[in-house]
Amino acid sequence: MEKYAEDWRTCFADEAVPLPLLKQRAFNLRWAEQPDDVIPLTAADPDFPIAEPIREALIRHVRDGVMSYAPAQGLPVFREAVAEWLSVHKHYPCTADQVIATDSAAAAMETVARLLLGRGDEAIIFDPVDFLFATVTTRTGADVVRIPISTQSSDDEIIARLHCAQSRRTRVLWLCNPHNPLGRVFSRSLLERIGQWAIEHQITVVSDEIWSDIVYTPHHHTAIASLFPQQARHFISIYGFSKNFALAGLRIACIVTGSQRWRQMMLEQSGANATIAGANVLAQMAVVAALTEARGWLQAFVVHLQQQRDLACARINQWPGVSVHKPQGTYVLFPNIALLSDDSELLCAELLAEAQVALVPGASRWFGPGARGHLRLCLATSKQLLSEALDRLTPVIHRLAEQRSDLRQRLGSKEQQTA
Amino acid sequence: MEKYAEDWRTCFADEAVPLPLLKQRAFNLRWAEQPDDVIPLTAADPDFPIAEPIREALIRHVRDGVMSYAPAQGLPVFREAVAEWLSVHKHYPCTADQVIATDSAAAAMETVARLLLGRGDEAIIFDPVDFLFATVTTRTGADVVRIPISTQSSDDEIIARLHCAQSRRTRVLWLCNPHNPLGRVFSRSLLERIGQWAIEHQITVVSDEIWSDIVYTPHHHTAIASLFPQQARHFISIYGFSKNFALAGLRIACIVTGSQRWRQMMLEQSGANATIAGANVLAQMAVVAALTEARGWLQAFVVHLQQQRDLACARINQWPGVSVHKPQGTYVLFPNIALLSDDSELLCAELLAEAQVALVPGASRWFGPGARGHLRLCLATSKQLLSEALDRLTPVIHRLAEQRSDLRQRLGSKEQQTA
Incomplete structure (x- = not known):
């Protein structure tokens, strides 16, 4: 128990x-x-x-001694644990087939950037925000468009700035929710407006939710993708397990999207289908234990x-x-x-x-x-x-x-x- | 003992x-x-x-419970173990600073390909050979030039085919030594001739030596890079730990080169410096145990x-x-x-x-x-x-x-x- x-x-x-x-x-x-x-x-x-249950699960898996290849998309038990955690504990109904295991959240961001962006494209990011959003964008040849944000910015201001920043070249809005380094947790009503804006302008919202388990009362994390279940191709979510479960050295995260087309393209483009990319099996088992026992x-x-x-x-x-x-x-x-x-x-x-x-x-x-x-x-x-x-x-x-x-x-x- | x-x-x-x-x-x-x-x-x-010593080392590391970030280049203890193993057991004198830990040999090949190749370049590969050589080459936009090889090809034939295949656009020769799927182990004298040809034509030899521990008497594996210690920038070696120690699911390998410039560029281009790429710490510790105790x-x-x-x-x-x-x-x-x-x-x-x-x-x-x-x-x-x-x-x-x-x-x- x-x-x-x-x-x-x-x-x-x-x-x-x-x-x-x-x-x-x-x-x-x-x-x-x-x-x-x-x-x-x-x-x-x-x-x-x-956490002790993670250690115990890792030790059990190591004792068994089989360290064979995992599937390109991740172990079924990993994808099932993530889907259950999102569905039950984050109110983001999702199935195991929508989850792709990745070698760190940073690698997940790079994979999504390479999928959606290229030379001539623009991605909107908040300013300030963790450097990885700009890094993975510029590594594809795309341009970064920064919009200012502070702990005090009102929802209206944020939406107005999105409208100003958006151009015909805008392909992606990168969200960091909760936001590093501001510590801001985006409200459901703001996320609804951001999502509607993205759908209207054919932009994909890529939401890094690696911090979504570290939220303080009375605030609540909302996964933007959960608000638009019928518009899967406009929403890609990234979850990591370094911040919440102290697993940075295990390099384990996942990409979640309802779009089968995006998933297939990511597995191909990242090299996962050719074993060039993928997630370590022990790291995946650590996450299973974390989400079910810790x-x-x-x-x-x-x-x-x-x-x-x-x-x-x-x-x-x-x-x-x-x-x-x-x-x-x-x-x-x-x-x-x-x-x-x-x-x-x-x-x-x-x-x-x-x-x-x-x-x-x-x-x-x-x-x-x-x-x-x-x-x-x-x-x-x-x-x-x-x-x-x-x-x-x-x-x-x-x-x-x-x-x-x-x-x-x-x-x-x-x-x-x-x- | x-x-x-x-x-x-x-x-x-x-x-x-x-x-x-x-x-x-x-x-x-x-x-x-x-x-x-x-x-x-x-x-x-x-x-x-x-092997049991690998399991024991993993269990010790897991019990300690610290799974923090590793350095971009890999844990010092990993790089030292690889350098010692190459120097002592493979007659390839090498230092820890020449080793970069990577998330699988396939990822290592992709990193090297992205470093050395781009649109308009050519890479020579043997035919037949494992699909990854062509895959990582074409993913950079470069062209693959195949030269036939069989278990019967003489050294003279191989050298003659290299000369024929080589053009002003040739940047890389991919070696797979021992060769998958032919099972051929390249002789020292052939490797000397290949290396001289590469240096003469300003080509970099990238040698995948993931099979180098699986060699049968009376054959011996020679690391081509070990033959040209003064020409570091023409030789990059890749070693994996899936075939020899059954660690495929841990996704762990390394790149070795005496060229500091190549190493710095690879850490930057792969994203390792930004935590986008890297190797799982448990996988690195498994290799330390493998090379020192198994x-x-x-x-x-x-x-x-x-x-x-x-x-x-x-x-x-x-x-x-x-x-x-x-x-x-x-x-x-x-x-x-x-x-x-x-x-x-x-x-x-x-x-x-x-x-x-x-x-x-x-x-x-x-x-x-x-x-x-x-x-x-x-x-x-x-x-x-x-x-x-x-x-x-x-x-x-x-x-x-x-x-x-x-x-x-x-x-x-x-x-x-x-x-």
Whole structure:
């Protein structure tokens, strides 16, 4: 019988973070790539080990010892588990044949980009947003059209910007829902309007929903594809299992679409039909266990993350010249540091050198030009490590704020504006 | 301490084949995709479970529970194990920084093809050869130039054909050494001549050496790159771990080249630097265990395969209208059935229906036009299953031979020729 969230709390206790192992095995700007005294709040990847039922399922599969080829589309048991999870837990009715297993969400995005885009085409992306949306688009030769978004943008503004950005060359709208790095969870009513706009203009909405399990009360994730079951060819969804179940190193995700034609074309174009692309069988079995036996672990993880979010936002909002919105979903914060520094790269370098905390600068190469004046930090660690990182950052931020010769003046004019 | 080959013999006994598990988990034209009564000798993938030290290493890594991101180029421990294995056991001196982990050998071939080839370029491949060489070439827009090869082709013939095939547009020669499906292991002296020709004409030799551990006495595998250490940019090697260690489902291989420029370009072009491509961490750890703790298992596997080869060749050469050469390496046989049938697809369908044995037809889509008049069958099963398959095939082949109205006449003229 599945355990409830409270039984999993200890999985997210301070002592659950296996620091010596992370320092050997957590790459991508994290523990294994930092000097020994640095706390990395960089890549969005949990510091916690994977859930016990996933480990047990992997061990069972390994003991059996058969590691033969999987089908091009993924193991039936994987596709069935994903379809059940989407249908029952995400209100997105879907069948196993609509699911394609992929080697990471990034690879899924590349596959979809190659399917839908080419030279002369345009894809609309939000700005800021994770760099992969622009990367996979430009790798096809297509052009990126960015529309600004913030935590404050109204639905009307977003729809108006879509209309302005759209041209005869627009083929794709890339959604990131919940949104990295803003933490915004798109409302059902906004998604309905976006979907109608896409159908009207013959545009395909590709929705990266890798963060859809990390949503905080009272917000709810809605899969845009679930709102338009009769318009399958306009909606492709991507789900990953790195953020929710800490499986980044296993490189496992999936593409879901009701369009059989898109699926067949993706299997051909990605090379999956020729074994050039595909997903590791152990990774697929890990996801089966995650979705069927580790939902309680995930619930406890979200409870822990909400506490982390509230702790960090309260402290960061006390820093001079820095402000942050509480994310509705995701476990990244995206504080505005524009009043503190004109150059987030430089600020990150200073914080690394002086506070021994590694953060992601709001650089164009990471999130687009709209990230200017921000930093990103990841909350998926223990309360102790997050507190320690904030303790280290606080005096350095204060010192930097005092050093900025014109800061007092700018703060003064800000106070006048908001008065 | 590592066990010797004889200690591993039971791993390849009849009872070691886990049929119920294979019927659930072995896809790609194998057990899980065939009717229950069919023996598949199709995809080149062993019917044996992975070696115990690999399972133990995987279980240890899974128990630790950290599944964080790997570096773009692969885990250091993976790259070091590969470099040591090449240097010590394959006489190919190489360092860890020359190794890039990839998600399968097929993905490695695609990455190299995209690096070196584009529209207007030509790549030379042998004919017949595994379909992937043509597939990854044409996917870049480049043209395939095929040169005939057989088990009988002399070194002079091969070199002469390279000279004829070469043009100003030739960028790549794809080698498959040992050669699938011919089972030929290229001699050191031929490889020296091929390498000199490539350097002279500014061509890069991309050598798929996924079969290099499956070589039978008295033959030896030579890595062509090892012969030209000063000409790194003309040689790229690909090694996989599906054929030797039965890890197809883990999708793990590597690219090795002494050219730092090629490596940097591949990491960028494949998307590895952006997490779009990469290799699963468990798969990488499986290879570390394979190369450091399972070489005895591999030796025993090759001993078993040599017995399978000898058994099958002896029996197949007794079939009317069929002849087969003993492969020097690989665990595939490529019998000539031209006297028995004009259509290997039709013959395979008949053999499947009447003998309940699945084979790979010598169709152009699998091996190129030079495969006409052949079948391919895989030996990597138990003696019992191979014998059973041959027992089933024998009477059907005899019956088909009798049915071919003109076969007697053709055999007569063949006997006259050879008399």
